[in-house]
Amino acid sequence: MQETFTGTTVEEAIQNGLSSLNVSEQQVKIEIEDPGKKGLFGVGRRAAVVSLTIIDPELKRYTPAELKSNAQVSEDEEPVIISEPQSQATVNEAAERNAEESQKPKKDLTASAGQTLQYLLQILKRMNIEATGTVTTKSNEVGINLESADAARIIGKRGHTLNALQTVAQTYIQQSHKGYVTVMIDIENYREKRRETLENLALNMAQKALRSHEPVKFEPMPNYERKIIHQVLVKMKNIETYSEGREPHRYLVIKSK
Structure with missing residues (x-):
């Protein structure tokens, strides 16, 4: 989805585009088609032209018309709202329970990864989100791929919820495995x-x-x-x-x- 916008300067053209599409610079790819020209006393003046392409995964499925009308949620879809206090409380509770795991015998990486996945699924269930997942291990790296009909809620705005879950998983697995391990959680690529x-x-x-x-x-x-x-x-x-x-x-x- 690419649209072209103009202005007396490049910055003005960009701002015109962002305002028209109701997006931020973080959500689009900006290409300068023509830097424009001021001209002399108005003679030879040429408008600046830029192209904006939506790159934010959360917005790619909307048409330009929907973006311009601020339609972030389609008519047949209910908005998902996860308040920060709720999300933080869930993460804090998980962190507290990690301390209990520190007294348990250390496990091999595959077993620790599987246990971490089950722990995450329990957290999601408490958030009223049904999910499944698979794990992969390589050297000291663990990959956890989740699947759920509520993928948007698991990801959160700009991945904030997914990142919080990843922090919990990182802390949790360190309590059951010897040596440093990195965890990466993903869903829907x-x-x-x-x-x-x-x-x-x-x-x-x-x-x-x-x-x-x-x-x-x-x-x-x-x-x-x-x-x-x-x-x-x-x-x-x-x-x-x-x-x-x-x-x-x-x-x-x-x-x-």
């Missing part, structure tokens, strides 16, 4: 879609930093998501990146050199 979104976002924000000559701050995100953005921008010689803040509110900053 969300992680790959999110990677695509972050890679495009990195390029968008890099161009913005170059145009404005001002530092551009990203929203707080997990370390592995910041790493994805850094890997894209490290190839750009005129851009530098660094992180600020403390976990879980640490964020990435990019600026032109």
